[in-house]
Amino acid sequence: MATYVEIIRHEFPDIDSELFQYVTGVLDSSAADFESVDEIFEAIGDVLQEVSVSKNEDDVREICQKMFNTLKLTSNSSKSNVLLKAPIQLSKMTGHSDYKTEDVKGIWMMRRDLGTTVDAKKLEKAEARLKAKQEKRTEKSSQKTASPLVLEEASASQASNKKENRLEASGKNKSYDIKIENFDVSYGDRSLLTGADLHLAYGRRYGLVGRNGLGKTTLLKMMSARSLRIPSHITILHVEQEVVGDETQALQSVLECDTVREGLLKAEKELTAKLNSGVSDGTESGRLTEIYAKLEEIEADKAPARASVILAGLGFSSKMQQQMTREFSGGWRMRLALARALFAKPDLLLLDEPTNMLDVRAILWLENYLQTWQSTILVVSHDRNFLNAVATDIVYLHSQRLETYRGDYENFVKTKEERLKNQQREYEAQQQYREHIQVFIDRFRYNANRASQVQSKLKLLEKLPELKPLEKELEVTIRFPDNFEKLSPPILQLTEVDFHYSTEHPIFINLSVSADQDSRICIVGENGAGKTTLLRILLGDLTPVQGIRHAHRNLKIGYFCQHHVDQLEMNVSSVELLALKFPGRPEEEYRHQLGGYGISGDLAVRPVASLSGGQKSRVAFAQMTMAHPNFYILDEPTNHLDMETIEALGNALQKFKGGVILVSHDERLIRMVCKELWVCGCGTVKRVDGGFDEYKDILQEQFRKEGFL
Known part of the structure; x- marks a missing residue:
């Protein structure tokens, strides 16, 4: 040209x-x-x-x-x-x-x-x-x-109910059941829920499920902020933000959630100080007696032990419980926020993906703990096994409405499929009936002798309820490109590796592990055991203090970091993000890549910051796979993903012809993908021959010994 x-x-x-x-x-x-x-x-x-x-x-x-x-x-x-x-x-x-x-x-x-x-x-x-x-x-x-990016804001509106308003104003409403009827929730100019109803019976545990980006987290926020009408006597706690780090000890931070106990202890301290100083008006002794009676009534002396049990269950050692909150990382502060909520025992506990911050041991403990919870729980979770263990009911968000199903997640899946089949059969039967009537009308429309019958049939058609065809959700598909040559094993190997950040605290001693292109390895272990450190040594980001890391010369690793989503450029669109990472390609290629992970149409050109957590994860997957790696190292890839996407991820990893090393707490994904289980801890990595079932048995036995069960 x-x-x-x-x-x-x-x-x-x-x-x-x-x-x-x-x-x-x-x-x-x-x-x-x-x-x-x-x-x-x-x-x-x-x-x-x-x-x-x-x-x-x-x-x-x-x-x-x-x-x-x-x-x-x-x-x-x-x-x-x-x-x-x-x-x-x-x-x-x-x-x-x-x-x-x-x-x-x-x-x-x-x-x-x-x-x-x-x-x-x-x-x-x-x-x-x-x-x-x-x-x-x-x-x-x-x-x-x-200029900072200005994001759209969520809002909620609800039709007024005069009867409920009068009951609330009179103070006679003593029920702890929650009925939020005929309400809308929107995010900017997008409607998330329209004319929805949500009924939560006191003492039941509800799992809120639905595809990424439909508004589950937004609904929890609207409830927490009381933008939706919830009786004022019902206490609400939403575990959303991590605890602010300061000089407060972890155990004391949990105890401070019981404001009644803290107030009584403060009053006791002040009155005792007055009596000891000799400055007394003569009423202190009587007031102290009342305070002691109230403290005994609420079993205040048992509170430290109860708080300590909760913290221990979530992974805080005795030493960690005495540490100041500012010394903890963000993940541990989120655990602390969860511990505070469990200790406070609100009437309505709102949890948003609580398992994201926990290891397998802590998840099992939380499942056991919540099964005895006395008040109401509404939890957003994409962990199938967690919902099966905890939920008594499932609230399904789709098509801008909410549907409630009795039972755990497995029961919900079966009931939903049966309900959809019945709806489809009912719709098809009505369509056939309509066609049959329409044939009669068309045949005798101009026949004077049949005029009354035609009119009767027309009226019958008008009276028929209008059934809509079944709305099928788009199937999520993920594919990892695998058009690469077979590499001779071992393609990734650590031999007699020692590693530490400080000589006083060794992470690994004499560690030897290997992986090839057929490997499907899951690494488990408690938080702080060295799982992410092991991944970084395998990646070559960290150099062993002693020992050898061997990698095949043609090895091309795709790495998904558990904080990968937070590291995305937020002020650009997904298309622009890929263009920055892989410049010089046509826009159609970027769109096609994103579309393979469910980010298409308007989603692809919206700022990344406006996407839900699950949608951001999909963008991160699209970015990771665009370079066509032949080996994947994935650190907590299921965080924020909905169940359909987790299922698609599992299927994609099953079909992938390269190697996979996975750190995950999602039992469903582990069982779908992994052939080997490595337990990280005590300065080494041990292979568990019995797989995930044996690992769970080991943890349950630990709980029994520690008195958690």
Whole structure:
């Protein structure tokens, strides 16, 4: 394809040198800024029309189209070439110019020939227009960089219920059941729930499920903020944010959640101090007696032991319970927030993906603990086994409404499938009945003798309830590209490896493990046992203190970090994110890659920050697999994913022809994918031959010994 310089020379052979310099200079300096033909025409169209009287506006616009195509092609292939072409060619052209250049110091300092036919005012106007456009672009770009991204906000509305309002105002409502009826929830201009109803019976444990991005987390936030009508006497605790780190000890931080106990202890301390100081009004003894009675009534002396049991169950050792909260990482502070909520025993406990922050041991403990919970729980979770162990009911969010099913998750799946089959059968039967009636109507519509029958049939059609066809959710599919050659084992190996961050605390001693392209390995162990450290040594990010890491020369690892989602660029769209990571490819390729992970249409061009946690995870998967690795190391990949996506992930890993090392607490995924189980801890890695079942038995036995069961 001809360059834009050649196009100008060919289309405008009589163009003078100064004007040629101007036009090519504009195209050269602003090539990357032009986004359409109209912008090129706006910048230089008027000038080019003045050059040739034989060309009208349409002719010039067509020439601009040719130059736009050339600019884009050149820009995609090599931006550096674009910057060099015009100056080199312009310097050559000075030899063919009619101007005297002896006293010219630079090509842009040439004096204008008085004989030129170009309209000087139009030239100045074009220059001014281009300058203003460039300034506007610069300003817009700087604003985009400097200004923080403003995200849409969630909101909720609910139809007024006069009876409930009167009951609430009178203070006679003593029920702890929750009925939220006819309410809407939206996020920005997107409706998440419309005319929905939610009934929560006191003492039951509800699992809230549904696809990523439909509004589960938003619903919990609206309930926690009481944007939806919940009786004021019902206490609510939403485990959403980590505990703020300060000088408070972990155990004391949990105890402080019992405000009644804390208030009584504070009053006791003040009254005792007055009595000891001799400054007394004579009433202290009586008030102290009342306080002691109340403390005994609420079993205040047992509170530290109860708080300690909760913390221990969530993985806090005796030493950790005495540490200040500021010494803990974000994950441990989230555990602390969960411990505080469990200790406080609210009437309604709202949990959003509580298993994300826990290891397998802590999840099993939490399952056992919640099974004896006395008040109401509403938990968002995508851990199938956790819901089977904890939930007494399932609330299913879909099609902007809520449906409640009795039983655990497995029962929900069976009941939902049966309900959908019945709906489909009912719809098909009605359609056949409608067609049968319509045939009669069409046949005898103009038969006077059958007029009354036709009218009767028409009325019958009108009275039939309108059944809608079954709304099938789009099936989630994930595929990991595996068009690569087979590598001879071992492709990844650690031999007699020692590793520590400080000599006083060794992480691994004399560790030897290996993996090949057929490996399906799951690494489990308590938080802090060294699982992520092991992955980083395998990746080559950490160098062993002693020992050898061997990796096949053709090994190409795809790594999914458990914090990968938080490390995505939030202010750009998913398409732009892939373009930044893998530049130079057509937009269709980025969209196709994202579409394979369920990020398509409007989702692909929305800011990453506005996506749900699960949608961000899918974007991270799309980014990771675009380089076509032949081995995957995945650290907690199921966090934030819905069950359908976890299922699709498991199926994809089963079909993948490369190797997989997985750190996960999701029992369903582990059972689907992994052939080997490595338990990390005590400075080494042990293989459990009995797989996940044997590991669970080991943990349950530990609980019995520690008195948790």
